[in-house]
Amino acid sequence: MSHLSKLRGKEFLQRAYAGVQDALAAQIRSSDHIIHDGDRGEVNEQYFIDVLRKYLPNRYTVDKATVLDSEGQVSDSIDVVVYDRQYTPTLLDSDLHRYVPAEAVYAVFECKPKINKIYLEYAAGKAESVRRLQRTSVPIPHAGGKPFPPKAHFDIIAGILATEVEWADGFGESFVSSHSKLTNFRRLDCGLAIDGHCFDAYDQGAYEFCSSENALIHFLFRFLNQLQSLGTxxxxxxxxxxxxxxx
Structure with missing residues:
Protein backbone atom coordinates (compact mmCIF):
# COMPACT_ATOMS: atom_id res chain seq x y z
CA MET A 1 0.00 0.00 0.00
CA SER A 2 1.40 3.42 -0.93
CA HIS A 3 2.04 6.18 1.57
CA LEU A 4 -0.72 8.23 -0.09
CA SER A 5 -3.22 5.38 0.26
CA LYS A 6 -2.37 5.01 3.94
CA LEU A 7 -2.72 8.73 4.46
CA ARG A 8 -6.08 8.87 2.70
CA GLY A 9 -7.27 5.81 4.62
CA LYS A 10 -6.33 7.45 7.91
CA GLU A 11 -8.10 10.67 6.93
CA PHE A 12 -11.19 8.71 5.88
CA LEU A 13 -11.37 6.93 9.25
CA GLN A 14 -10.86 10.15 11.17
CA ARG A 15 -13.64 11.90 9.24
CA ALA A 16 -15.99 8.92 9.53
CA TYR A 17 -15.55 8.58 13.27
CA ALA A 18 -15.81 12.34 13.75
CA GLY A 19 -19.18 12.06 12.02
CA VAL A 20 -20.32 9.56 14.64
CA GLN A 21 -19.39 12.00 17.39
CA ASP A 22 -21.13 14.88 15.60
CA ALA A 23 -24.30 12.80 15.20
CA LEU A 24 -24.42 11.95 18.91
CA ALA A 25 -23.76 15.58 19.84
CA ALA A 26 -26.61 16.68 17.57
CA GLN A 27 -28.97 14.18 19.19
CA ILE A 28 -28.08 15.40 22.66
CA ARG A 29 -28.44 19.07 21.63
CA SER A 30 -31.87 18.25 20.23
CA SER A 31 -33.04 17.38 23.76
CA ASP A 32 -32.43 20.96 24.95
CA HIS A 33 -36.05 21.81 24.18
CA ILE A 34 -37.21 19.38 26.89
CA ILE A 35 -38.22 21.51 29.86
CA HIS A 36 -37.76 19.13 32.79
CA ASP A 37 -34.20 18.18 33.71
CA GLY A 38 -35.16 14.63 34.66
CA ASP A 39 -36.91 13.97 31.36
CA ARG A 40 -34.04 15.49 29.39
CA GLY A 41 -31.58 13.37 31.37
CA GLU A 42 -33.46 10.17 30.56
CA VAL A 43 -33.47 10.99 26.85
CA ASN A 44 -29.72 11.63 26.86
CA GLU A 45 -29.06 8.45 28.85
CA GLN A 46 -30.80 6.51 26.10
CA TYR A 47 -28.61 8.14 23.44
CA PHE A 48 -25.49 6.94 25.26
CA ILE A 49 -27.00 3.48 25.77
CA ASP A 50 -27.82 3.26 22.06
CA VAL A 51 -24.24 4.16 21.07
CA LEU A 52 -22.73 1.56 23.41
CA ARG A 53 -25.16 -1.09 22.17
CA LYS A 54 -24.20 -0.28 18.60
CA TYR A 55 -20.44 -0.53 19.07
CA LEU A 56 -19.97 -3.17 21.78
CA PRO A 57 -19.91 -6.87 20.79
CA ASN A 58 -23.13 -8.83 21.34
CA ARG A 59 -21.72 -10.57 24.41
CA TYR A 60 -22.23 -7.29 26.30
CA THR A 61 -25.71 -6.03 27.16
CA VAL A 62 -26.31 -2.36 27.98
CA ASP A 63 -29.25 -1.07 30.02
CA LYS A 64 -30.32 1.32 32.74
CA ALA A 65 -30.55 -0.91 35.82
CA THR A 66 -30.23 -1.51 39.53
CA VAL A 67 -27.59 -4.01 40.64
CA LEU A 68 -28.37 -6.52 43.40
CA ASP A 69 -26.49 -9.24 45.25
CA SER A 70 -27.17 -12.62 46.88
CA GLU A 71 -27.63 -10.98 50.28
CA GLY A 72 -30.53 -8.86 49.06
CA GLN A 73 -28.56 -5.61 48.91
CA VAL A 74 -29.15 -3.25 46.00
CA SER A 75 -27.20 -0.42 44.41
CA ASP A 76 -28.46 3.02 43.53
CA SER A 77 -30.24 3.27 40.17
CA ILE A 78 -27.46 3.24 37.57
CA ASP A 79 -27.83 5.14 34.29
CA VAL A 80 -25.77 2.72 32.18
CA VAL A 81 -24.82 -0.83 33.16
CA VAL A 82 -22.72 -3.00 30.86
CA TYR A 83 -23.27 -6.61 31.84
CA ASP A 84 -23.30 -10.24 30.77
CA ARG A 85 -26.60 -11.79 29.70
CA GLN A 86 -25.25 -15.04 28.26
CA TYR A 87 -24.52 -16.72 31.60
CA THR A 88 -26.34 -14.48 34.07
CA PRO A 89 -30.00 -13.63 33.42
CA THR A 90 -31.48 -10.42 34.76
CA LEU A 91 -33.98 -10.58 37.62
CA LEU A 92 -37.31 -8.93 38.41
CA ASP A 93 -37.49 -7.32 34.99
CA SER A 94 -40.09 -4.77 33.97
CA ASP A 95 -40.51 -3.00 30.65
CA LEU A 96 -38.53 0.02 31.84
CA HIS A 97 -36.04 -1.29 34.39
CA ARG A 98 -33.87 -4.31 35.11
CA TYR A 99 -32.23 -5.79 38.18
CA VAL A 100 -28.81 -7.18 37.29
CA PRO A 101 -26.90 -9.62 39.54
CA ALA A 102 -23.67 -8.05 40.78
CA GLU A 103 -21.64 -10.94 39.35
CA ALA A 104 -22.79 -10.06 35.82
CA VAL A 105 -21.58 -6.45 35.83
CA TYR A 106 -18.60 -5.36 33.74
CA ALA A 107 -19.00 -1.58 33.95
CA VAL A 108 -21.24 1.22 35.19
CA PHE A 109 -21.58 4.81 34.00
CA GLU A 110 -23.38 7.89 35.20
CA CYS A 111 -24.74 10.30 32.55
CA LYS A 112 -24.65 14.01 33.35
CA PRO A 113 -24.96 17.29 31.39
CA LYS A 114 -21.36 18.19 32.17
CA ILE A 115 -18.25 16.93 33.93
CA ASN A 116 -17.33 19.02 36.95
CA LYS A 117 -16.36 18.44 40.58
CA ILE A 118 -19.94 17.91 41.79
CA TYR A 119 -20.87 15.45 39.07
CA LEU A 120 -17.59 13.54 39.43
CA GLU A 121 -18.36 13.01 43.11
CA TYR A 122 -21.95 12.03 42.27
CA ALA A 123 -20.79 9.44 39.74
CA ALA A 124 -18.25 8.15 42.26
CA GLY A 125 -21.03 7.57 44.78
CA LYS A 126 -23.01 5.57 42.22
CA ALA A 127 -19.92 3.47 41.44
CA GLU A 128 -19.37 2.82 45.14
CA SER A 129 -22.97 1.60 45.58
CA VAL A 130 -22.25 -1.13 42.99
CA ARG A 131 -18.73 -2.08 44.02
CA ARG A 132 -19.74 -2.58 47.67
CA LEU A 133 -22.13 -5.39 46.73
CA GLN A 134 -21.17 -9.01 47.39
CA ARG A 135 -20.24 -11.16 44.41
CA THR A 136 -20.16 -14.95 44.45
CA SER A 137 -18.03 -17.28 42.32
CA VAL A 138 -18.22 -21.07 42.04
CA PRO A 139 -16.18 -23.74 40.22
CA ILE A 140 -16.89 -24.01 36.49
CA PRO A 141 -17.66 -27.51 35.10
CA HIS A 142 -16.22 -28.39 31.72
CA ALA A 143 -15.99 -31.41 29.43
CA GLY A 144 -12.37 -32.10 30.33
CA GLY A 145 -13.18 -33.51 33.77
CA LYS A 146 -12.14 -31.63 36.91
CA PRO A 147 -13.94 -28.25 37.17
CA PHE A 148 -12.04 -25.01 36.78
CA PRO A 149 -11.58 -23.24 40.13
CA PRO A 150 -13.83 -20.26 40.94
CA LYS A 151 -12.80 -17.21 38.97
CA ALA A 152 -11.44 -14.26 40.94
CA HIS A 153 -13.56 -11.14 40.79
CA PHE A 154 -12.27 -8.39 38.52
CA ASP A 155 -12.59 -4.69 39.35
CA ILE A 156 -15.82 -3.29 37.93
CA ILE A 157 -15.10 -0.40 35.54
CA ALA A 158 -16.79 2.89 36.43
CA GLY A 159 -17.02 6.17 34.57
CA ILE A 160 -18.96 9.27 33.62
CA LEU A 161 -20.58 10.27 30.31
CA ALA A 162 -21.53 13.87 29.60
CA THR A 163 -22.16 16.55 27.01
CA GLU A 164 -19.27 18.82 27.95
CA VAL A 165 -16.44 19.52 30.38
CA GLU A 166 -17.12 22.51 32.59
CA TRP A 167 -13.50 23.46 33.29
CA ALA A 168 -12.01 25.98 30.86
CA ASP A 169 -8.83 23.90 30.57
CA GLY A 170 -10.75 20.68 29.91
CA PHE A 171 -9.21 17.76 31.76
CA GLY A 172 -6.46 19.94 33.18
CA GLU A 173 -5.24 20.66 36.70
CA SER A 174 -8.70 21.32 38.19
CA PHE A 175 -10.03 18.04 36.86
CA VAL A 176 -7.02 16.07 38.10
CA SER A 177 -7.27 17.71 41.53
CA SER A 178 -10.94 16.69 41.86
CA HIS A 179 -10.62 13.28 40.25
CA SER A 180 -7.54 12.19 42.23
CA LYS A 181 -9.52 12.39 45.47
CA LEU A 182 -11.85 9.62 44.25
CA THR A 183 -10.21 6.39 45.40
CA ASN A 184 -10.99 2.75 46.19
CA PHE A 185 -14.67 1.95 45.51
CA ARG A 186 -15.24 5.58 44.46
CA ARG A 187 -12.59 5.72 41.75
CA LEU A 188 -13.65 6.60 38.20
CA ASP A 189 -11.66 4.79 35.52
CA CYS A 190 -12.75 6.69 32.44
CA GLY A 191 -14.98 9.41 31.10
CA LEU A 192 -16.27 11.03 27.94
CA ALA A 193 -17.60 14.47 27.07
CA ILE A 194 -19.20 14.74 23.64
CA ASP A 195 -17.72 18.20 23.15
CA GLY A 196 -14.47 16.38 22.34
CA HIS A 197 -12.76 15.15 25.53
CA CYS A 198 -12.16 11.76 27.11
CA PHE A 199 -9.89 10.34 29.80
CA ASP A 200 -8.59 7.07 31.19
CA ALA A 201 -7.21 6.96 34.72
CA TYR A 202 -4.66 4.43 35.96
CA ASP A 203 -2.91 3.55 39.21
CA GLN A 204 -0.33 5.90 40.69
CA GLY A 205 -2.11 8.92 39.27
CA ALA A 206 -1.39 8.25 35.59
CA TYR A 207 -3.83 9.51 32.93
CA GLU A 208 -4.41 9.26 29.21
CA PHE A 209 -6.36 12.09 27.61
CA CYS A 210 -7.86 12.73 24.20
CA SER A 211 -9.18 16.10 23.05
CA SER A 212 -10.38 15.94 19.47
CA GLU A 213 -13.28 15.39 17.13
CA ASN A 214 -12.52 11.67 17.51
CA ALA A 215 -12.85 11.61 21.31
CA LEU A 216 -15.96 9.39 21.18
CA ILE A 217 -14.42 6.62 19.13
CA HIS A 218 -11.16 6.91 21.06
CA PHE A 219 -13.16 6.40 24.25
CA LEU A 220 -14.99 3.41 22.75
CA PHE A 221 -11.79 1.71 21.59
CA ARG A 222 -10.16 2.25 24.97
CA PHE A 223 -13.27 0.91 26.72
CA LEU A 224 -13.29 -2.16 24.47
CA ASN A 225 -9.68 -2.77 25.43
CA GLN A 226 -10.59 -2.57 29.12
CA LEU A 227 -13.50 -4.99 28.67
CA GLN A 228 -11.28 -7.39 26.74
CA SER A 229 -8.82 -7.44 29.63
CA LEU A 230 -11.55 -8.57 32.07
CA GLY A 231 -12.39 -11.79 30.23
CA THR A 232 -15.72 -13.34 31.22
Whole structure:
Protein backbone atom coordinates (compact mmCIF):
# COMPACT_ATOMS: atom_id res chain seq x y z
CA MET A 1 0.00 0.00 0.00
CA SER A 2 1.40 3.42 -0.93
CA HIS A 3 2.04 6.18 1.57
CA LEU A 4 -0.72 8.23 -0.09
CA SER A 5 -3.22 5.38 0.26
CA LYS A 6 -2.37 5.01 3.94
CA LEU A 7 -2.72 8.73 4.46
CA ARG A 8 -6.08 8.87 2.70
CA GLY A 9 -7.27 5.81 4.62
CA LYS A 10 -6.33 7.45 7.91
CA GLU A 11 -8.10 10.67 6.93
CA PHE A 12 -11.19 8.71 5.88
CA LEU A 13 -11.37 6.93 9.25
CA GLN A 14 -10.86 10.15 11.17
CA ARG A 15 -13.64 11.90 9.24
CA ALA A 16 -15.99 8.92 9.53
CA TYR A 17 -15.55 8.58 13.27
CA ALA A 18 -15.81 12.34 13.75
CA GLY A 19 -19.18 12.06 12.02
CA VAL A 20 -20.32 9.56 14.64
CA GLN A 21 -19.39 12.00 17.39
CA ASP A 22 -21.13 14.88 15.60
CA ALA A 23 -24.30 12.80 15.20
CA LEU A 24 -24.42 11.95 18.91
CA ALA A 25 -23.76 15.58 19.84
CA ALA A 26 -26.61 16.68 17.57
CA GLN A 27 -28.97 14.18 19.19
CA ILE A 28 -28.08 15.40 22.66
CA ARG A 29 -28.44 19.07 21.63
CA SER A 30 -31.87 18.25 20.23
CA SER A 31 -33.04 17.38 23.76
CA ASP A 32 -32.43 20.96 24.95
CA HIS A 33 -36.05 21.81 24.18
CA ILE A 34 -37.21 19.38 26.89
CA ILE A 35 -38.22 21.51 29.86
CA HIS A 36 -37.76 19.13 32.79
CA ASP A 37 -34.20 18.18 33.71
CA GLY A 38 -35.16 14.63 34.66
CA ASP A 39 -36.91 13.97 31.36
CA ARG A 40 -34.04 15.49 29.39
CA GLY A 41 -31.58 13.37 31.37
CA GLU A 42 -33.46 10.17 30.56
CA VAL A 43 -33.47 10.99 26.85
CA ASN A 44 -29.72 11.63 26.86
CA GLU A 45 -29.06 8.45 28.85
CA GLN A 46 -30.80 6.51 26.10
CA TYR A 47 -28.61 8.14 23.44
CA PHE A 48 -25.49 6.94 25.26
CA ILE A 49 -27.00 3.48 25.77
CA ASP A 50 -27.82 3.26 22.06
CA VAL A 51 -24.24 4.16 21.07
CA LEU A 52 -22.73 1.56 23.41
CA ARG A 53 -25.16 -1.09 22.17
CA LYS A 54 -24.20 -0.28 18.60
CA TYR A 55 -20.44 -0.53 19.07
CA LEU A 56 -19.97 -3.17 21.78
CA PRO A 57 -19.91 -6.87 20.79
CA ASN A 58 -23.13 -8.83 21.34
CA ARG A 59 -21.72 -10.57 24.41
CA TYR A 60 -22.23 -7.29 26.30
CA THR A 61 -25.71 -6.03 27.16
CA VAL A 62 -26.31 -2.36 27.98
CA ASP A 63 -29.25 -1.07 30.02
CA LYS A 64 -30.32 1.32 32.74
CA ALA A 65 -30.55 -0.91 35.82
CA THR A 66 -30.23 -1.51 39.53
CA VAL A 67 -27.59 -4.01 40.64
CA LEU A 68 -28.37 -6.52 43.40
CA ASP A 69 -26.49 -9.24 45.25
CA SER A 70 -27.17 -12.62 46.88
CA GLU A 71 -27.63 -10.98 50.28
CA GLY A 72 -30.53 -8.86 49.06
CA GLN A 73 -28.56 -5.61 48.91
CA VAL A 74 -29.15 -3.25 46.00
CA SER A 75 -27.20 -0.42 44.41
CA ASP A 76 -28.46 3.02 43.53
CA SER A 77 -30.24 3.27 40.17
CA ILE A 78 -27.46 3.24 37.57
CA ASP A 79 -27.83 5.14 34.29
CA VAL A 80 -25.77 2.72 32.18
CA VAL A 81 -24.82 -0.83 33.16
CA VAL A 82 -22.72 -3.00 30.86
CA TYR A 83 -23.27 -6.61 31.84
CA ASP A 84 -23.30 -10.24 30.77
CA ARG A 85 -26.60 -11.79 29.70
CA GLN A 86 -25.25 -15.04 28.26
CA TYR A 87 -24.52 -16.72 31.60
CA THR A 88 -26.34 -14.48 34.07
CA PRO A 89 -30.00 -13.63 33.42
CA THR A 90 -31.48 -10.42 34.76
CA LEU A 91 -33.98 -10.58 37.62
CA LEU A 92 -37.31 -8.93 38.41
CA ASP A 93 -37.49 -7.32 34.99
CA SER A 94 -40.09 -4.77 33.97
CA ASP A 95 -40.51 -3.00 30.65
CA LEU A 96 -38.53 0.02 31.84
CA HIS A 97 -36.04 -1.29 34.39
CA ARG A 98 -33.87 -4.31 35.11
CA TYR A 99 -32.23 -5.79 38.18
CA VAL A 100 -28.81 -7.18 37.29
CA PRO A 101 -26.90 -9.62 39.54
CA ALA A 102 -23.67 -8.05 40.78
CA GLU A 103 -21.64 -10.94 39.35
CA ALA A 104 -22.79 -10.06 35.82
CA VAL A 105 -21.58 -6.45 35.83
CA TYR A 106 -18.60 -5.36 33.74
CA ALA A 107 -19.00 -1.58 33.95
CA VAL A 108 -21.24 1.22 35.19
CA PHE A 109 -21.58 4.81 34.00
CA GLU A 110 -23.38 7.89 35.20
CA CYS A 111 -24.74 10.30 32.55
CA LYS A 112 -24.65 14.01 33.35
CA PRO A 113 -24.96 17.29 31.39
CA LYS A 114 -21.36 18.19 32.17
CA ILE A 115 -18.25 16.93 33.93
CA ASN A 116 -17.33 19.02 36.95
CA LYS A 117 -16.36 18.44 40.58
CA ILE A 118 -19.94 17.91 41.79
CA TYR A 119 -20.87 15.45 39.07
CA LEU A 120 -17.59 13.54 39.43
CA GLU A 121 -18.36 13.01 43.11
CA TYR A 122 -21.95 12.03 42.27
CA ALA A 123 -20.79 9.44 39.74
CA ALA A 124 -18.25 8.15 42.26
CA GLY A 125 -21.03 7.57 44.78
CA LYS A 126 -23.01 5.57 42.22
CA ALA A 127 -19.92 3.47 41.44
CA GLU A 128 -19.37 2.82 45.14
CA SER A 129 -22.97 1.60 45.58
CA VAL A 130 -22.25 -1.13 42.99
CA ARG A 131 -18.73 -2.08 44.02
CA ARG A 132 -19.74 -2.58 47.67
CA LEU A 133 -22.13 -5.39 46.73
CA GLN A 134 -21.17 -9.01 47.39
CA ARG A 135 -20.24 -11.16 44.41
CA THR A 136 -20.16 -14.95 44.45
CA SER A 137 -18.03 -17.28 42.32
CA VAL A 138 -18.22 -21.07 42.04
CA PRO A 139 -16.18 -23.74 40.22
CA ILE A 140 -16.89 -24.01 36.49
CA PRO A 141 -17.66 -27.51 35.10
CA HIS A 142 -16.22 -28.39 31.72
CA ALA A 143 -15.99 -31.41 29.43
CA GLY A 144 -12.37 -32.10 30.33
CA GLY A 145 -13.18 -33.51 33.77
CA LYS A 146 -12.14 -31.63 36.91
CA PRO A 147 -13.94 -28.25 37.17
CA PHE A 148 -12.04 -25.01 36.78
CA PRO A 149 -11.58 -23.24 40.13
CA PRO A 150 -13.83 -20.26 40.94
CA LYS A 151 -12.80 -17.21 38.97
CA ALA A 152 -11.44 -14.26 40.94
CA HIS A 153 -13.56 -11.14 40.79
CA PHE A 154 -12.27 -8.39 38.52
CA ASP A 155 -12.59 -4.69 39.35
CA ILE A 156 -15.82 -3.29 37.93
CA ILE A 157 -15.10 -0.40 35.54
CA ALA A 158 -16.79 2.89 36.43
CA GLY A 159 -17.02 6.17 34.57
CA ILE A 160 -18.96 9.27 33.62
CA LEU A 161 -20.58 10.27 30.31
CA ALA A 162 -21.53 13.87 29.60
CA THR A 163 -22.16 16.55 27.01
CA GLU A 164 -19.27 18.82 27.95
CA VAL A 165 -16.44 19.52 30.38
CA GLU A 166 -17.12 22.51 32.59
CA TRP A 167 -13.50 23.46 33.29
CA ALA A 168 -12.01 25.98 30.86
CA ASP A 169 -8.83 23.90 30.57
CA GLY A 170 -10.75 20.68 29.91
CA PHE A 171 -9.21 17.76 31.76
CA GLY A 172 -6.46 19.94 33.18
CA GLU A 173 -5.24 20.66 36.70
CA SER A 174 -8.70 21.32 38.19
CA PHE A 175 -10.03 18.04 36.86
CA VAL A 176 -7.02 16.07 38.10
CA SER A 177 -7.27 17.71 41.53
CA SER A 178 -10.94 16.69 41.86
CA HIS A 179 -10.62 13.28 40.25
CA SER A 180 -7.54 12.19 42.23
CA LYS A 181 -9.52 12.39 45.47
CA LEU A 182 -11.85 9.62 44.25
CA THR A 183 -10.21 6.39 45.40
CA ASN A 184 -10.99 2.75 46.19
CA PHE A 185 -14.67 1.95 45.51
CA ARG A 186 -15.24 5.58 44.46
CA ARG A 187 -12.59 5.72 41.75
CA LEU A 188 -13.65 6.60 38.20
CA ASP A 189 -11.66 4.79 35.52
CA CYS A 190 -12.75 6.69 32.44
CA GLY A 191 -14.98 9.41 31.10
CA LEU A 192 -16.27 11.03 27.94
CA ALA A 193 -17.60 14.47 27.07
CA ILE A 194 -19.20 14.74 23.64
CA ASP A 195 -17.72 18.20 23.15
CA GLY A 196 -14.47 16.38 22.34
CA HIS A 197 -12.76 15.15 25.53
CA CYS A 198 -12.16 11.76 27.11
CA PHE A 199 -9.89 10.34 29.80
CA ASP A 200 -8.59 7.07 31.19
CA ALA A 201 -7.21 6.96 34.72
CA TYR A 202 -4.66 4.43 35.96
CA ASP A 203 -2.91 3.55 39.21
CA GLN A 204 -0.33 5.90 40.69
CA GLY A 205 -2.11 8.92 39.27
CA ALA A 206 -1.39 8.25 35.59
CA TYR A 207 -3.83 9.51 32.93
CA GLU A 208 -4.41 9.26 29.21
CA PHE A 209 -6.36 12.09 27.61
CA CYS A 210 -7.86 12.73 24.20
CA SER A 211 -9.18 16.10 23.05
CA SER A 212 -10.38 15.94 19.47
CA GLU A 213 -13.28 15.39 17.13
CA ASN A 214 -12.52 11.67 17.51
CA ALA A 215 -12.85 11.61 21.31
CA LEU A 216 -15.96 9.39 21.18
CA ILE A 217 -14.42 6.62 19.13
CA HIS A 218 -11.16 6.91 21.06
CA PHE A 219 -13.16 6.40 24.25
CA LEU A 220 -14.99 3.41 22.75
CA PHE A 221 -11.79 1.71 21.59
CA ARG A 222 -10.16 2.25 24.97
CA PHE A 223 -13.27 0.91 26.72
CA LEU A 224 -13.29 -2.16 24.47
CA ASN A 225 -9.68 -2.77 25.43
CA GLN A 226 -10.59 -2.57 29.12
CA LEU A 227 -13.50 -4.99 28.67
CA GLN A 228 -11.28 -7.39 26.74
CA SER A 229 -8.82 -7.44 29.63
CA LEU A 230 -11.55 -8.57 32.07
CA GLY A 231 -12.39 -11.79 30.23
CA THR A 232 -15.72 -13.34 31.22
CA UNK A 233 -17.75 -12.88 34.36
CA UNK A 234 -17.53 -15.44 37.22
CA UNK A 235 -20.03 -18.28 37.53
CA UNK A 236 -22.75 -17.24 39.98
CA UNK A 237 -23.56 -19.29 43.06
CA UNK A 238 -27.30 -19.49 42.46
CA UNK A 239 -27.74 -21.40 45.73
CA UNK A 240 -26.66 -18.26 47.55
CA UNK A 241 -29.53 -16.40 45.89
CA UNK A 242 -31.97 -19.26 46.51
CA UNK A 243 -31.09 -19.37 50.21
CA UNK A 244 -32.52 -15.87 50.64
CA UNK A 245 -35.95 -17.22 49.64
CA UNK A 246 -35.94 -20.23 51.97
CA UNK A 247 -35.44 -18.41 55.26
Missing amino acids: VPAIDWNAYASQLSR
